[in-house]
Amino acid sequence: MKYFxxxxxGDVAELAARHVSEADIxxxxxxxxxxxxxxxxxxxxQTAFGGLAASGWHTNALMISMLxxxxxxxxxxxxxxxxxxxxxxxxxxxPGDTLTGRQEVLETWPSKSKPMGFVRSRTDLxxxxxxxxxxxxxxxxIARRPEAAA
Amino acid sequence: MKYFxxxxxGDVAELAARHVSEADIxxxxxxxxxxxxxxxxxxxxQTAFGGLAASGWHTNALMISMLxxxxxxxxxxxxxxxxxxxxxxxxxxxPGDTLTGRQEVLETWPSKSKPMGFVRSRTDLxxxxxxxxxxxxxxxxIARRPEAAA
Numbered sequence: 001m002k003y004f005x006x007x008x009x010g011d012v013a014e015l016a017a018r019h020v021s022e023a024d025i026x027x028x029x030x031x032x033x034x035x036x037x038x039x040x041x042x043x044x045x046q047t048a049f050g051g052l053a054a055s056g057w058h059t060n061a062l063m064i065s066m067l068x069x070x071x072x073x074x075x076x077x078x079x080x081x082x083x084x085x086x087x088x089x090x091x092x093x094x095p096g097d098t099l100t101g102r103q104e105v106l107e108t109w110p111s112k113s114k115p116m117g118f119v120r121s122r123t124d125l126x127x128x129x130x131x132x133x134x135x136x137x138x139x140x141x142i143a144r145r146p147e148a149a150a
Numbered sequence: 151m152k153y154f155x156x157x158x159x160g161d162v163a164e165l166a167a168r169h170v171s172e173a174d175i176x177x178x179x180x181x182x183x184x185x186x187x188x189x190x191x192x193x194x195x196q197t198a199f200g201g202l203a204a205s206g207w208h209t210n211a212l213m214i215s216m217l218x219x220x221x222x223x224x225x226x227x228x229x230x231x232x233x234x235x236x237x238x239x240x241x242x243x244x245p246g247d248t249l250t251g252r253q254e255v256l257e258t259w260p261s262k263s264k265p266m267g268f269v270r271s272r273t274d275l276x277x278x279x280x281x282x283x284x285x286x287x288x289x290x291x292i293a294r295r296p297e298a299a300a
Contacts, residue, residue: 028211031211031215032211032212032214032215033211033214033215033218034215034218035218035221035228037229037230047229048229048230048266048291049230055214056231056233057207057210057211057214060207060210061178061181061182061183061207061211062182064182064183064205064207065181065182065183065184068183068184068185071185078185079187079197079198080187080198080199081206081239082238082239083206083236083237083238083239084234084236084237084238085236086233086234086235086236087233087234087237088232088233088234089231089232089233116198141198
């Protein structure tokens with residue numbers, strides 16, 4: 001297992017890619033974010049997006065899937081998250097895009113009351129053209145190494 | 151249509167409710183956030199959550215569905231969002247919960263370069279016990295009234 005003590009500011013992880021199809025974009029949006037620029041390829045052409053684009057919340061859902069895949073690869077003792085400090089959707093995610101990601105640890109500090117620590121990290125997702133489509137600073141909670149917690 | 155000019159700081163909207171079932175929680179998490187406290191009711195009992203809890207990203211997806219339903223009721227000229235300023239998941243969302251929501255406009259300002267304006271608003275979701283489960287400050291872009299934009 002990888003514990004809080006094993007994480008340091010400056011650590012960088014590359015995240016596994018995700019392909020995004022038109023069907024994926026529409027399926028997520030019909031269920032959660034049914035605005036025409038996310039659900040209707042024809043009507044989307046008349047909007048500020050100029051064509052179908054993924055919901056930012058869909059992009060974020062893909063991001064957490066990429067992060068959790070990494071957590072599992074590392075056997076990270078991740079126990080949840082208190083939230084997000086900031087998130088910006090910079091470039092529309094389009095049908096056929098392939099997203100890759102990178103997470104960098106910005107800061108870590110131990111909990112004063114529980115056997116865990118906090119990690120502040122920045123995650124960026126980019127498309128196949130090298131454009132950063134989303135950048136987020138988020139918080140994670142990681143269990144302490146059992147001997148350290150005891 | 152409701153345009154940027156129709157929105158003022160202090161405006162409050164109540165959002166339609168969403169029920170969250172165990173099957174909903176697991177389906178979202180298996181696809182996007184497959185950590186045991188989101189996917190496995192038995193294994194979740196041994197985690198810090200003490201039982202199955204919805205992914206925070208699932209809660210946020212439900213939030214945008216509640217907001218978009220409101221946009222449609224109001225015929226709001228919503229044209230997208232640049233992102234989120236902050237989001238905190240305060241209380242776990244559990245199987246069987248019913249979430250209600252409230253959005254309050256904090257600030258509005260016109261774009262200097264495009265026929266639209268920005269809206270900063272806070273959205274809170276609460277469960278059936280009156281506990282706030284999530285609070286978010288987000289940004290939206292709303293088209294200007296056509297005569298004002300011309």
